[in-house]
Amino acid sequence: xxxxxxxxxxxxxxxxxxxxxxxxxxxxxxxxxxxxxxxxxxxxxxxxxxxxxxxxxxxxxxxxxxxxxxxxxxxxxxxxxxxxxxxxxxxxxxxxxxxxxxxxxxxxxxxxxxxxxxxxxxxxxxxxxxxxxxxxxxxxxxxxxxxxxxxxxxxxxxxxxxxxxxxxxxxxxxxxxxxxxxxxxxxxxxxxxxxxxxxxxxxxxxxxxxxxxxxxxxxxxxxxxxxxxxxxxxxxxxxxxxxxxxxxxxxxxxxxxxxxxxxxxxxxxxxxxxxxxxxxxxxxxxxxxxxxxxxxxxxxxxxxxxxxxxxxxxxxxxxxxxxxxxxxxxxxxxxxxxxxxxxxxxxxxxxxxxxxxxxxxxxxxxxxxxxxxxxxxxxxxxxxxxxxxxxxxxxxxxxxxxxxxxxxxxxxxxxxxxxxxxxxxxxxxxxxxxxxxxxxxxxxxxxxxxxxxxxxxxxxxxxxxxxxxxxxxxxxxxxxxxxxxxxxxxxxxxxxxxxxxxxxxxxxxxxxxxxxxxxxxxxxxxxxxxxxxxxxxxxxxxxxxxxxxxxxxxxxxxxxxxxxxxxxxxxxxxxxxxxxxxxxxxxxxxxxxxxxxxxxxxxxxxxxxxxxxxxxxxxxxxxxxxxxxxxxxxxxxxxxxxxxxxxxxxxxxxxxxxxxxxxxxxxxxxxxxxxxxxxxxxxxxxxxxxxxxxxxxxxxxxxxxxxxxxxxxxxxxx
Amino acid sequence: xxxxxxxxxxxxxxxxxxxxxxxxxxxxxxxxxxxxxxxxxxxxxxxxxxxxxxxxxxxxxxxxxxxxxxxxxxxxxxxxxxxxxxxxxxxxxxxxxxxxxxxxxxxxxxxxxxxxxxxxxxxxxxxxxxxxxxxxxxxxxxxxxxxxxxxxxx
Numbered sequence: 112x113x114x115x116x117x118x119x120x121x122x123x124x125x126x127x128x129x130x131x132x133x134x135x136x137x138x139x140x141x142x143x144x145x146x147x148x149x150x151x152x153x154x155x156x157x158x159x160x161x162x163x164x165x166x167x168x169x170x171x172x173x174x175x176x177x178x179x180x181x182x183x184x185x186x187x188x189x190x191x192x193x194x195x196x197x198x199x200x201x202x203x204x205x206x207x208x209x210x211x212x213x214x215x216x217x218x219x220x221x222x223x224x225x226x227x228x229x230x231x232x233x234x235x236x237x238x239x240x241x242x243x244x245x246x247x248x249x250x251x252x253x254x255x256x257x258x259x260x261x262x263x264x265x266x267x268x269x270x271x272x273x274x275x276x277x278x279x280x281x282x283x284x285x286x287x288x289x290x291x292x293x294x295x296x297x298x299x300x301x302x303x304x305x306x307x308x309x310x311x312x313x314x315x316x317x318x319x320x321x322x323x324x325x326x327x328x329x330x331x332x333x334x335x336x337x338x339x340x341x342x343x344x345x346x347x348x349x350x351x352x353x354x355x356x357x358x359x360x361x362x363x364x365x366x367x368x369x370x371x372x373x374x375x376x377x378x379x380x381x382x383x384x385x386x387x388x389x390x391x392x393x394x395x396x397x398x399x400x401x402x403x404x405x406x407x408x409x410x411x412x413x414x415x416x417x418x419x420x421x422x423x424x425x426x427x428x429x430x431x432x433x434x435x436x437x438x439x440x441x442x443x444x445x446x447x448x449x450x451x452x453x454x455x456x457x458x459x460x461x462x463x464x465x466x467x468x469x470x471x472x473x474x475x476x477x478x479x480x481x482x483x484x485x486x487x488x489x490x491x492x493x494x495x496x497x498x499x500x501x502x503x504x505x506x507x508x509x510x511x512x513x514x515x516x517x518x519x520x521x522x523x524x525x526x527x528x529x530x531x532x533x534x535x536x537x538x539x540x541x542x543x544x545x546x547x548x549x550x551x552x553x554x555x556x557x558x559x560x561x562x563x564x565x566x567x568x569x570x571x572x573x574x575x576x577x578x579x580x581x582x583x584x585x586x587x588x589x590x591x592x593x594x595x596x597x598x599x600x601x602x603x604x605x606x607x608x609x610x611x612x613x614x615x616x617x618x619x620x621x622x623x624x625x626x627x628x629x630x631x632x633x634x635x636x637x638x639x640x641x642x643x644x645x646x647x648x649x650x651x652x653x654x655x656x657x658x659x660x661x662x663x664x665x666x667x668x669x670x671x672x673x674x675x676x677x678x679x680x681x682x683x684x685x686x687x688x689x690x691x692x693x694x695x696x697x698x699x700x701x702x703x704x705x706x707x708x709x710x711x712x713x714x715x716x717x718x719x720x721x722x723x724x725x726x727x728x729x730x731x732x733x734x735x736x737x738x739x740x741x742x743x744x745x746x747x748x749x750x751x752x753x754x755x756x757x758x759x760x761x762x763x764x765x766x767x768x769x770x771x772x773x774x775x776x777x778x779x780x781x782x783x784x785x786x787x788x789x790x791x792x793x794x795x796x797x798x799x800x801x802x803x804x805x806x807x808x809x810x811x812x813x814x815x816x817x818x819x820x821x822x823x824x825x826x827x828x829x
Numbered sequence: 830x831x832x833x834x835x836x837x838x839x840x841x842x843x844x845x846x847x848x849x850x851x852x853x854x855x856x857x858x859x860x861x862x863x864x865x866x867x868x869x870x871x872x873x874x875x876x877x878x879x880x881x882x883x884x885x886x887x888x889x890x891x892x893x894x895x896x897x898x899x900x901x902x903x904x905x906x907x908x909x910x911x912x913x914x915x916x917x918x919x920x921x922x923x924x925x926x927x928x929x930x931x932x933x934x935x936x937x938x939x940x941x942x943x944x945x946x947x948x949x950x951x952x953x954x955x956x957x958x959x960x961x962x963x964x965x966x967x968x969x970x971x972x973x974x975x976x977x978x979x980x981x982x983x
Contacts, residue, residue: 402851
């Protein structure tokens with residue numbers, strides 16, 4: 112456990128984004144150093160080379176007091192620029208932060224330009240992850256903008272020699288109603304006084320606009336750069352072009368853990384305009400077209416000799432994880448309560464490895480200029496990528512700039528820096544900018560995976576059907592939302608590590624999905640064992656008003672009591688709820704079941720979500736849509752299959768993600784709580800859908816499916 | 830052996846001398862600097878690379894550039910008329926149907942092709958016609974709303 116000094120918030124281990132090391136380390140020669148840096152910089156290198164990789168932190172953000180000028184810039188023409196190290200991957204951060212700045216600056220949002228994720232220009236706000244932008248960065252931007260507004264007012268009042276309380280601010284104009292004097296932000300930006308004033312630190316106690324006075328926050332502002340997204344004008348990281356740029360490809364091992372023993376680069380090196388690099392285990396080619404780079408890569412690949420390593424298959428992965436798990440320990444009190452319980456259920460749940468499969472595979476462009484490298488890449492942590500690039504290339508940190516153009520969706524999988532480092536290494540060898548764009552197969556094989564889970568639960572009911580004991584062990588997948596939100600007198604929940612065979616990373620909601628799946632399925636089993644209705648059983652064990660509110664609202668909208676009476680062998684209903692990262696969700700689903708073909712069709716989903724005061728209802732609705740439908744993939748179909756270290760389904764033709772045909776009828780209700788602080792909404796709405804489906808399968812068929820993906824055997828032998 | 834391919838892209842004539850096996854997508858992006866069409870899977874199963882060739886939607890990632898010889902190509906960059914967006918683009922904006930936006934160009938061009946063939950598709954026809962296009966943000970509900978809006982605007 113660590114404490115974030117800025118917020119005094121306890122950072123639990125589960126909010127630390129797991130990141131694993133790259134599988135190669137460069138072995139740059141001293142000569143290459145000298146060429147890169149020029150002789151004059153070598154002294155700097157000696158002192159600054161050990162750039163530690165900053166990792167984790169879950170978006171804990173900047174810790175030093177900051178000047179207003181580090182956040183807010185007002186140009187002489189009145190253009191307002193606001194800077195943040197957070198990034199936009201489609202989750203709406205750009206929009207919300209624009210709203211935050213515009214609200215406090217008292218300007219229309221189209222006056223604000225957010226500069227995001229540029230390590231030369233922006234403060235380090237930590238990684239964009241863990242639903243952190245809403246609760247942590249929105250307040251930081253609001254404070255900076257409010258401080259800027261206060262300074263603008265102070266400079267105007269100083270000029271007019273009037274009291275600050277006598278003036279009004281609207282749309283970037285400061286007015287004194289008594290004298291009818293007005294002055295614009297642009298007018299003030301043309302004075303030296305403002306520049307000097309903006310060098311002040313942002314006060315920690317700056318007053319923010321109360322929710323009831325919000326004019327921009329709380330509205331459905333659309334994404335500021337949306338027009339460029341529908342015209343194709345926006346440049347994603349994979350679209351960045353630099354003059355004289357080459358396209359790079361990197362040699363990947365044929366299987367997990369395989370080591371390169373020997374390789375012959377001669378044929379590729381003889382190809383026209385091709386650059387070939389070998390640096391330890393790293394081998395890459397660059398050429399004027401990506402087709403040319405591929406041809407060169409094929410030529411080197413066919414000469415490569417590899418030493419394979421043993422690797423468990425996906426069929427045996429759960430046994431493997433269990434076998435390699437740390438000991439979860441015991442709690443005497445919980446054991447005693449289980450021993451005394453009238454009824455005890457012990458069940459094991461499995462969750463398969465899945466992949467983010469973002470539409471934009473990872474990509475980076477690197478360009479060297481006078482000993483400094485600039486990298487454009489899609490990363491959740493531009494400052495982490497900055498550190499990783501500096502460390503891998505042994506550069507002092509001021510010789511590296513990382514720019515994150517708004518990129519394709521990440522879903523937790525953009526913590527890795529390989530594309531950046533690969534492009535940088537190839538660009539260094541080529542002496543020209545290089546663009547590295549991973550293929551879908553590379554993304555499916557060498558990116559990262561949501562951890563598989565083995566979850567073991569023992570739970571006890573007393574004679575009245577009340578839950579009195581709960582022992583919960585998550586092996587391998589993580590501790591997010593591991594604590595039961597239900598009122599149970601004797602409970603213990605533990606996450607234990609194993610020896611994961613695949614490279615694991617955070618995935619939208621982290622382990623909250625796996626933990627909520629196992630827990631909510633078990634709650635359904637316990638309700639059945641207690642002879643209780645699943646809704647009534649849960650409500651009887653909920654003390655938390657917010658969780659109760661979402662569950663009751665969802666059940667009412669879905670007409671749970673009527674629908675559950677109509678169950679049949681081909682139709683079922685199920686529900687689930689949960690809480691994570693300060694937000695609350697409940698889902699009721701209706702499914703159709705075709706036993707013969709083993710098909711499960713989600714027909715209707717009613718979901719209620721509450722995350723405090725809603726900052727942008729339209730954006731939140733998009734996030735909830737995305738979570739539910741994305742969540743249906745791993746719930747019903749997605750599973751990485753591997754054998755002998757090779758991925759067997761590394762393609763969209765074999766790994767079936769949700770499509771238009773899978774979209775159910777949706778009834779989504781966003782429960783606004785303007786009286787509560789805003790929590791993020793891009794993750795928690797994913798955690799209820801899978802258990803609700805599994806519980807509906809039981810409702811319809813009487814079969815408990817204790818694994819994700821939830822599959823029914825066919826009865827027609829197909 | 831390189832060959833010279835002549836094609837009309839977004840109303841402009843272009844000639845490219847290149848390996849005829851290269852995907853049309855690469856030639857559009859790397860030679861003609863039109864990066865609106867995106868790489869998503871390389872197997873024609875996600876629709877990110879969709880462009881119109883002689884008015885038909887094609888997956889440019891699996892279309893060898895040789896097949897585009899003497900053809901007319903429309904990419905997302907050529908869809909608007911100057912500053913005036915195409916009604917499908919307008920519909921996507923009006924329905925807030927863009928999350929990360931990476932799939933958006935391919936989605937929009939697929940809708941344009943769909944509506945050219947069938948001006949007033951039913952919901953089932955829309956879903957059938959769009960099913961090959963993936964959105965991993967899973968923003969399908971708002972994309973469907975945008976398509977319905979574009980249909981009504983016709």
